[in-house]
Amino acid sequence: MTVNILRPRVGLLSTARSKNLYKVVHKSYPASEPHHESVLLKESLEMLGLKPGMTVVDCTLGLGGHSAEILKAIGPKGHLYAFEKDARNLKVAKERLGKIAKNFTIFHDSFSSLTDRLRREGASLFDAILFDLGLSSPHVDDAARGFSFSKEGPLDMRFDPRQKKTAADVLNSYTESDLADVFYKYGEERQSRKLARAVVDDRRKGPFVSTQQFLSFLDRVLGRAKSGKNRAPQIFQALRMEVNEELLALELGLNQAIELLAPHGRVVVLSYHSLEDRFVKQLFKQLATDLRDPNDIFGRRVLRSKSLSLLTKKPIKPSAEEVSRNPRARSAVLRAVEKLPT
Numbered sequence: 276m277t278v279n280i281l282r283p284r285v286g287l288l289s290t291a292r293s294k295n296l297y298k299v300v301h302k303s304y305p306a307s308e309p310h311h312e313s314v315l316l317k318e319s320l321e322m323l324g325l326k327p328g329m330t331v332v333d334c335t336l337g338l339g340g341h342s343a344e345i346l347k348a349i350g351p352k353g354h355l356y357a358f359e360k361d362a363r364n365l366k367v368a369k370e371r372l373g374k375i376a377k378n379f380t381i382f383h384d385s386f387s388s389l390t391d392r393l394r395r396e397g398a399s400l401f402d403a404i405l406f407d408l409g410l411s412s413p414h415v416d417d418a419a420r421g422f423s424f425s426k427e428g429p430l431d432m433r434f435d436p437r438q439k440k441t442a443a444d445v446l447n448s449y450t451e452s453d454l455a456d457v458f459y460k461y462g463e464e465r466q467s468r469k470l471a472r473a474v475v476d477d478r479r480k481g482p483f484v485s486t487q488q489f490l491s492f493l494d495r496v497l498g499r500a501k502s503g504k505n506r507a508p509q510i511f512q513a514l515r516m517e518v519n520e521e522l523l524a525l526e527l528g529l530n531q532a533i534e535l536l537a538p539h540g541r542v543v544v545l546s547y548h549s550l551e552d553r554f555v556k557q558l559f560k561q562l563a564t565d566l567r568d569p570n571d572i573f574g575r576r577v578l579r580s581k582s583l584s585l586l587t588k589k590p591i592k593p594s595a596e597e598v599s600r601n602p603r604a605r606s607a608v609l610r611a612v613e614k615l616p617t
C-alpha cells in the first residue's frame with residue numbers, strides 16, 4: 276500500500292487544521308496484527324531462576340512473551356503480577372496469558388508504582404522480578420503512535436495515551452534551555468544548544484506536529500554526522516524518554532524491586548541503550564559492595580553491608596543468531612542480581 280505523506284506544517288497551517296489533517300493520515304494506515312519477538316528469552320528465564328510455586332513480577336508485560344514462559348515455569352501454585360502502561364499491549368497479553376493460566380494479576384500502571392500496587396494486593400516478597408525496558412514492536416510498527424522516525428505520524432510517543440504530554444508538546448512548549456537539556460541528557464547530542472535554539476525559532480512559524488516534518492527539520496539543522504550517521508534515532512529517543520519519563524521510572528521501579536525481593540530473590544533487567552544500562556550497572560554495583568567508612572583509616576568499618584550479589588559480572592548480549600533473526604534485539608544488554616539473605 277502506498278502512503279500519502281502529508282506535510283501539515285509547511286506554510287502557516289493552524290494547529291486545529293493540522294490535527295484535522297492527521298485524522299486523515301491515521302485512517303490510511305492499516306492496523307496490522309501486533310507482534311513482538313521477546314528478546315533474550317531463554318537467558319532471562321535462566322537468570323530469573325524460576326521454580327514451581329514462585330511469586331514473580333513482570334514489570335513490562337508488553338505482549339506477554341516473557342510472562343507466558345514465566346507462567347509455564349512457576350506452574351499453577353505460583354503467581355505472576357505484571358505491569359503495563361500501554362492498554363493495547365495489555366489487552367493482547369491478557370488474552371494470550373488467559374489461554375495458559377489463571378494465576379496472574381495485571382496492573383494497567385507504571386512499574387514506578389510497584390510497591391504501592393503490590394502491597395494493596397497483600398503481596399510483599401517476591402522470588403523474581405523482570406524489567407524488559409523500552410518500547411515494543413507494535414509501538415514502532417504503528418505509525419499513528421509517532422515513535423518511528425521512518426514512518427509519517429503524529430509526534431506522540433506516549434506509552435500510555437491517558438497521559439497528557441506528547442512529543443509535540445515537548446517541542447512546542449519547552450523553554451530553549453529545557454529542550455537543550457533533553458537533547459543533551461537523553462540524546463547525547465553535542466549540538467543540543469544549537470538544536471534547541473532552532474526548535475524555538477522554527478516553532479514561531481507554526482507548531483511541530485509530524486514525525487517527517489521534524490525529521491526534515493533535523494536534517495536541515497544538524498545535517499549528517501561526519502561518519503554519515505543519521506542523528507534522528509538519538510533525537511527521537513531523547514523525546515521518547517522525556518515524554519515517558521523513562522529514567523525516572525527506572526530509578527523508582529528498580530529501587531523498589533530490590534526492596535521487594537525475598538532472600539535469594541532475583542532481579543533481571545534488559546536495557547536497550549547506554550543511559551539505562553549505565554544506571555542499572557551503577558546501582559547493582561553500589562548495592563553489591565560494602566559501604567565502608569571513609570574516615571576509618573583501616574577501611575574496616577562497614578557503614579552499610581552489601582545487599583546484592585552480581586549474577587552477571589559481564590552483561591549478557593544476544594547471539595549473532597538472535598540478532599539476525601530479530602534485528603531489534605541488537606542493542607539489548609542483560610544484567611542480573613540476587614538478594615543476599617540478611
Ligand SMILES: C[S@@+](CC[C@H](N)C(=O)[O-])C[C@H]1O[C@@H](n2cnc3c(N)ncnc32)[C@H](O)[C@@H]1O
Pocket residue numbers: 311312313314334335336337338339340341342358359360361364384385386387407408409410411434524
Ligand atoms: C520491550 S517491551 C516488553 C516485551 C515483553 N517482555 C514481551 O516479551 O512481550 C516493553 C513494554 O514495557 C512497557 N513499559 C514501558 N515503560 C513502562 C513503565 N514505566 N511501566 C510499565 N510498563 C512500561 C511498554 O509499553 C512496552 O509494552
